[in-house]
Amino acid sequence: MSDEWNAIHGDGRDVARQDRTYEAVLASEARFRAVFEHSAVGIALIDTDGRIIATNAAMQQFLGYSSEELLNRQLYQLVPDDDANGLAAAMAAISSGASPELAIEQRYTRRDGEIVWAALTMSRAHSATSGKSLGVIAMVQDIRTRKSLEERLTHQASHDPLTDLPNRTLFRQRVEMALQRAAHRDRVVVMFLDVDNFKAVNDSAGHSAGDQLLVVAAARLLNATRGSDTVARFGGDEFAILLENVRDDEEARIVADRITRAMRQPIPIGNEMVTVGISTGIARPHSDSDGADEVLRNADVAMYSAKGSGKNRYQFFEPSMHTAVVDRIGLETDLRHAVAVPASEFVLHYQPLVQLDTDTVVGVEALVRWNHPRRGELQPADFITVAEETGLIVPLGRWVLHEACTQAFAWWHGLPDEHHMSVAVNVSGKQIQDATFVSDVAAALADSRLPPERLVLEITETVIMHRTEMMVQRLQELKELGVHLAIDDFGTGYSSLSYLQQFPIDIIKIDKAFIEGMERDAAGAALTRTIIGLGGTLGLSTIAEGIEHASQRVTLEDLGCVMGQGFLFARPSIAAGVGENVSKPNKAPEKK
Ligand code: C2E
Ligand code: MG
Ligand code: MG
Numbered sequence: 164m165s166d167e168w169n170a171i172h173g174d175g176r177d178v179a180r181q182d183r184t185y186e187a188v189l190a191s192e193a194r195f196r197a198v199f200e201h202s203a204v205g206i207a208l209i210d211t212d213g214r215i216i217a218t219n220a221a222m223q224q225f226l227g228y229s230s231e232e233l234l235n236r237q238l239y240q241l242v243p244d245d246d247a248n249g250l251a252a253a254m255a256a257i258s259s260g261a262s263p264e265l266a267i268e269q270r271y272t273r274r275d276g277e278i279v280w281a282a283l284t285m286s287r288a289h290s291a292t293s294g295k296s297l298g299v300i301a302m303v304q305d306i307r308t309r310k311s312l313e314e315r316l317t318h319q320a321s322h323d324p325l326t327d328l329p330n331r332t333l334f335r336q337r338v339e340m341a342l343q344r345a346a347h348r349d350r351v352v353v354m355f356l357d358v359d360n361f362k363a364v365n366d367s368a369g370h371s372a373g374d375q376l377l378v379v380a381a382a383r384l385l386n387a388t389r390g391s392d393t394v395a396r397f398g399g400d401e402f403a404i405l406l407e408n409v410r411d412d413e414e415a416r417i418v419a420d421r422i423t424r425a426m427r428q429p430i431p432i433g434n435e436m437v438t439v440g441i442s443t444g445i446a447r448p449h450s451d452s453d454g455a456d457e458v459l460r461n462a463d464v465a466m467y468s469a470k471g472s473g474k475n476r477y478q479f480f481e482p483s484m485h486t487a488v489v490d491r492i493g494l495e496t497d498l499r500h501a502v503a504v505p506a507s508e509f510v511l512h513y514q515p516l517v518q519l520d521t522d523t524v525v526g527v528e529a530l531v532r533w534n535h536p537r538r539g540e541l542q543p544a545d546f547i548t549v550a551e552e553t554g555l556i557v558p559l560g561r562w563v564l565h566e567a568c569t570q571a572f573a574w575w576h577g578l579p580d581e582h583h584m585s586v587a588v589n590v591s592g593k594q595i596q597d598a599t600f601v602s603d604v605a606a607a608l609a610d611s612r613l614p615p616e617r618l619v620l621e622i623t624e625t626v627i628m629h630r631t632e633m634m635v636q637r638l639q640e641l642k643e644l645g646v647h648l649a650i651d652d653f654g655t656g657y658s659s660l661s662y663l664q665q666f667p668i669d670i671i672k673i674d675k676a677f678i679e680g681m682e683r684d685a686a687g688a689a690l691t692r693t694i695i696g697l698g699g700t701l702g703l704s705t706i707a708e709g710i711e712h713a714s715q716r717v718t719l720e721d722l723g724c725v726m727g728q729g730f731l732f733a734r735p736s737i738a739a740g741v742g743e744n745v746s747k748p749n750k751a752p753e754k755k
Contacts, residue, residue: 205281205303208288211258211296213237213251225281225305227274238301243270243278257287258299268306280310323396325374326381334395334403338455341407348448352415354404355462356384356422359440359474361400363628364432372432376439383425388418403462409447412479419443419477427475427680429690438654438690440475442466449482472544475676495549497535502555505562508534511570512735516587516706519720519727526585528621528728529567530735531559551593560594561603568611568618576612587619587649592626596633601640608644615645619670623651627666635665642667649706654694663701671698675709678729681718692722699723 199206205222207215218233226233226241238254239247246269256262269283282304288297321333329337341351358380365373377400384394384402393405404422409415422441429436444465446458453461465480468487472478501508513527533541550556571586578584594600608615620641627634627650638648649670650663654677673694680687691707698705707719710729719727 205305207233207238207301207303208298209238209254209258209301210298213239213254213258213298216298222303225273225279225303226271232274241271243272246270254285254299257285258296260287260289260296263287268310269303271303280306282306323398326378326396328381328385328402329393329395331395331397331403334393334397334405335455335459337393338405338458341405342448342455342458345407348451348453350408350410350447351458352406352409352445352447353458353462354406354415354419354422354477355444355446355459355466356402356404357442357466357470358400358402358426359442359470360625360628361439363625364437364439367628368432368435368437372437375432376430376437379430380426380439380441383428384422387421387425403459415445415447415479416477419445423475423477427676428686442469442474443477444469444480445477446480471548491549494546495553498533498546498549498553498555501533501535502550502559502562505559506566508536509559509562510534510737511563511566512737513570513586514728514735515733516585516726516728517732519716519725522732525583525726526587526619527571528587528589528735529563529570530589531563547591551591554593556591556593557597557599560590561607564588564590564603564607565610568607568613571617572611572613575617585617585619585647586613587621589621589623589651592622595622595626595637601637601644604641604646605644608646616647619647619649621649621651621672624653638667652708654690663697668703670704670706672706672708672728673724675729678707678709678711678715678719682715688718688722691719695722695724 199217199219202219203221205225206219207222208217210216214235214237215233216235218230223230223233237251239251242250250269253262253265253267257265264284264286266282266284268280270278270280272278284302284304285299288300289295290297321330322328323330338351338353342348345351358376361373361376364376377396380400380402381394381396384404388394388404388406391407395403395405397403404418406415406418422443426439426441429438431437444462444467446461446465448454448458449461461480461484464484465478468484469476469478510532511529512532513529515524516526516528517523518525531543531547533546535541547556550559567586567588571584575584590600594603597603604618604620607613608618622638627638641648647669648667649672650666650668651672652674653671654674671694673691677687677691677694681691682688695705704726705724707715707724707727708729710716710719710727710731712731715729716727716731
């Protein structure tokens with residue numbers, strides 16, 4: 164060390180900053196050297212040319228270099244390239260006296276290449292006697308632990324703890340950035356996804372099962388996309404995906420197809436297999452004014468539309484979907500009026516239920532239609548959800564029950580094979596939860612004189628899974644009336660043997676998605692076979708829904724399915740109960 168530097172050691176003012184006691188301690192050079200050498204803080208003395216002229220052990224250890232290796236190096240050579248210019252300039256400013264002292268957080272490149280964070284304090288050293296600048300004293304404190312904690316916190320703030328996927332905030336930022344840097348903004352595609360029937364799994368199998376399901380869902384979404392895409396979880400069962408540089412809708416469609424297929428695969432949870440699905444809305448910016456928020460909202464609207472049209476599918480956003488939201492409000496008002504006098508606007512269509520080996524009709528399913536005064540004939544998909552959400556399904560369902568029982572009695576009463584014929588009525592979860600439901604059913608049977616064993620109540624699987632305690636009790640009460648119970652759309656929910664056994668069920672209706680998937684690949688056929696086998700084991704009848712092709716009927720018969728329903732046999736119509744295969748009715752169907 165030069166004499167002048169020694170003079171500083173002797174003075175110590177610039178190092179220790181004006182502490183009188185400390186000054187006294189530093190009055191001895193030997194003592195100063197001890198402090199310098201043994202300080203836990205890394206210290207480097209740097210001359211006016213920026214060269215390191217001395218370092219202590221802590222500094223050497225922090226950087227991974229020996230004292231000799233550091234000698235005569237420039238400090239800025241020890242930091243990542245991006246930071247070098249800034250550091251050199253800051254040091255020159257301090258050395259010249261232009262700026263007094265500087266405390267910053269600075270990255271260093273260790274000898275082994277590792278980049279580490281440190282708090283760097285630089286202050287000017289000058290001669291106590293002449294006041295001339297001697298250079299800079301740099302003090303370096305290892306802040307790796309704090310930095311990594313900070314990084315973890317930042318990560319936590321922007322990621323979902325369960326799946327470790329980016330959260331909504333980070334996702335929105337990424338969409339915004341993608342829109343800013345895209346040469347063609349319409350190549351940015353946002354998907355909004357919602358797991359179908361998640362709530363049912365969560366409610367019936369418990370939260371940890373729900374969590375497991377979400378983790379699997381996240382992995383499948385990552386698997387179905389590229390590394391450069393962003394998959395995010397928005398909370399609950401909502402996910403979002405950002406795709407950049409998507410040439411056309413077809414390319415987005417391929418990804419959406421892959422996701423839909425992947426999510427249809429059963430998920431092992433505990434000892435059970437759970438089958439869910441996913442509804443996806445797809446949107447891209449339509450105009451230059453569409454920012455991240457608009458695109459996200461449109462994808463959300465499209466997702467709702469996908470849910471509304473039967474779930475387990477994807478839909479591209481269309482501006483008319485916004486109109487649909489407005490439409491809904493009008494629909495609700497109209498529905499309220501129509502339900503007040505149900506017979507004037509509602510009609511039941513009936514679809515035959517066929518015994519596959521003999522082609523004989525063994526019953527019908529009642530399906531409601533709404534002859535809307537302005538919109539024409541509406542299908543259940545157009546209004547059942549609104550009816551359920553508003554509670555209007557309770558009075559509407561009561562009318563459907565009465566109407567179907569009355570019609571069935573009128574068609575078949577006194578026929579020789581009367582006892583074979585059943586009428587199935589769909590009931591929604593809202594109806595079953597309603598306190599009057601059991602007495603409504605009893606009243607419909609009494610008023611129509613239809614024997615109870617001829618009435619089948621169809622309840623969708625997802626409804627049965629909700630509120631298990633109450634559901635088991637309600638179903639038990641219905642069974643005591645003598646009616647039969649069917650699980651509708653089986654396979655779309657939490658399909659587990661153990662839970663099926665809890666319910667007094669007679670019939671399983673296999674969802675048409677399985678019938679469709681059955682001929683596609685071996686896995687699809689295996690699923691259908693499993694369901695039919697499951698029905699057999701539990702002593703239940705299985706009915707296949709949505710049979711459209713003769714080949715499906717053949718396959719189903721091979722798999723041991725006895726009964727079916729579908730366009731192959733007949734579409735729902737007003738007169739299904741008097742089809743050719745039914746013995747002559749004693750009364751023509753009455754047109755409402
Ligand atoms: P669901 O009970 O599963 O009824 C079967 C649906 O599949 C009917 O649709 C029927 O027309 C259709 N379908 C039958 N065969 C085929 C086929 O071969 N191919 C295809 N692609 N479809 C076929 P719909 O009438 O539109 O009814 C839809 C859903 O609305 C019903 O599904 C049921 O859950 C509900 N629904 C209908 N009527 C009522 C009702 O009175 N009350 C309640 N709560 N829900 C009802
Ligand atoms: Mg049904
Ligand atoms: Mg069904």
